Amino acid sequence: MIGKIEGTGAYAPVQIWDNNRLAELVDTNDEWIRERTGIVKRHVAEEGETTALIAAKAAEAALENAGVSAEEIDLIIVATTSPGNLVPNTACEVQHLIGASHATCFDLNGACTGFIFALNTAQAYLAQGIYSNALIVGAECLSNLVDWTDRSTCILFGDGAGAAVLRAVEEGYYAQMTHSMGSKGSVLTCASRNKRLPGARMDSGAQDPKTFLHMDGGEVFKFAVSRMPEAIKELLRQEQTAAEEIDYFILHQANARIVSAVAKKLGLDLDRFPMNITEYGNTSSASIPILLDELNQAGKLKRGMKLVLAGFGGGLSYGASLIVW
Ligand SMILES: CC(C)(COP(=O)(O)OP(=O)(O)OC[C@H]1O[C@@H](n2cnc3c(N)ncnc32)[C@H](O)[C@@H]1OP(=O)(O)O)[C@@H](O)C(=O)NCCC(=O)NCCS
The missing domain is CATH 3.40.47.10 (Thiolase/Chalcone synthase)
Incomplete structure (x- = not known):
């Protein structure tokens, strides 16, 4: 068996910050950012817009594109380095949001290689015949991890999510x-951010x-x-x-x-x-x-x-x- 990509989806927060917006925060300019990186703008999550929420929107779009219902999904893997919570994991949150009640769900942190690792993991499950349908998502709210006073990093990153639905088929290639x-x-x-000395005050x-x-x-x-x-x-x-x-x-x-x-x-x-x-x-x-x-x-x-x-x-x-x- 092999996993065939049946559909894809994506979602990015509506709020957009162009390079000029960043020039209000740090000593930079549109020309430098365009020339050195190619970036013109990025999407930035608003308060309450979590990694799980944008992941779920990308997932729903992928399911629709694939013509597969949430109920048919056996496995959800979310690749993320910026989960909203450590527990529950983002994949369980996505499961709940989209109603994929039969799925087994876990996150995977592979940084920017994360989607490749998620694809490999899903392929291994499908190839073994353990599951028939998998949903893999790469989702990030990097705006939470960026230091908005550091021009060497904050100009590079953005928020967004992309997803793919894989179905196990007899003949295929991967x-x-x-x-x-x-x-x-x-x-x-x-x-x-969860490292504290035992007994240290929360504040x-x-x-x-x-x-x-x-x-x-x-x-x-x-x-x-x-x-x-x-x-x-x-x-x-x-x-x-x-x-x-x-x-x-x-x-x-x-x-x-x-x-x-x-x-x-x-x-x-x-x-x-x-x-x-x-x-x-x-x-x-x-x-x-x-x-x-x-x-x-x-x-x-x-x-x-x-x-x-x-x-x-x-x-x-x-x-x-x-x-x-
Ligand atoms: C970060 C990156 C864009 C920097 O580009 P660069 O061409 O190497 O630029 P440098 O760091 O050499 O800096 C050149 C000059 O621009 C300045 N500069 C750095 N950031 C700047 C910014 N945002 N705006 C304006 N000037 C800036 C530097 O201070 C330096 O000035 P100096 O020449 O007076 O010392 C580039 O190294 C890069 O993309 N690296 C990979 C990062 C990456 O992909 N990370 C994620 C991996 S998944």
Whole structure:
């Protein structure tokens, strides 16, 4: 058995902050952000708009697109680094919101590679015949983790959710390649907000700065432009598939310059590397499924097309999947 993507969906908060809005918060400007990242705007959740709520909206859109009812879903995996709660997990919240009463639900934190890990996990369950229908979601409210006084990070990230419904079919194809590099973890960090000394008062002081997203931007950039092409080449070699056979490379949207560099290193035209970072910024585990849904809704994906999905990020981690649409 193999999981076939039957439908996709996406949702992003209605509130939009353009680069000029950020220039009101930190010493930056529209031109710098556009040139260095490709980002023009990002969606930002409003108070009460939780990771679970936006995940559920993306999930409902994916179910509708797939023509599958919530009741038919056996498994929900939400990839997120920014859950609203630690308990219950976001996937259980989504289950409740959409009425998927028969599903088994759990979250997975794989940072910006999260959607690839969720896809692999769902594929493993479906391939084993354990479940028939799975819903996977990448959802983030990164606006909660960003330090809005730090111009080196706050300009990059945004909120959003993307989802896919997978159905187990007899005949199909799926291949993947993932790696983790724990020794490089300090390059991209965000400490837990739930760490207190035993007995410490609940109201003991300001938020620990370590609990905001921190990164060495240059190191992440170098890591991404070297490891992404390597992983894609490794996967294609393993699957004896030429890069020219791939219709679209759907890469994690972290920086338009990273996507361009990857295309160049693979020796391929940029038009096979769709981008939507202009509209969303970096939405971590949500960026790949949001982009996948955008292509799907635009009618650009035809059955039989070969797609590479590829992500990289905190951990550090990276990975790529090869699917036949
Ligand atoms: C963060 C990133 C956009 C920085 O771009 P860069 O071209 O490397 O820029 P630098 O950090 O070298 O900074 C260049 C200059 O711009 C300044 N600068 C940094 N942030 C700025 C901002 N938001 N606005 C204006 N100027 C800024 C720096 O202070 C520096 O000034 P200096 O030359 O006077 O010292 C880039 O490194 C990046 O995208 N890295 C990957 C990040 C990522 O993908 N993270 C998530 C992974 S999932």
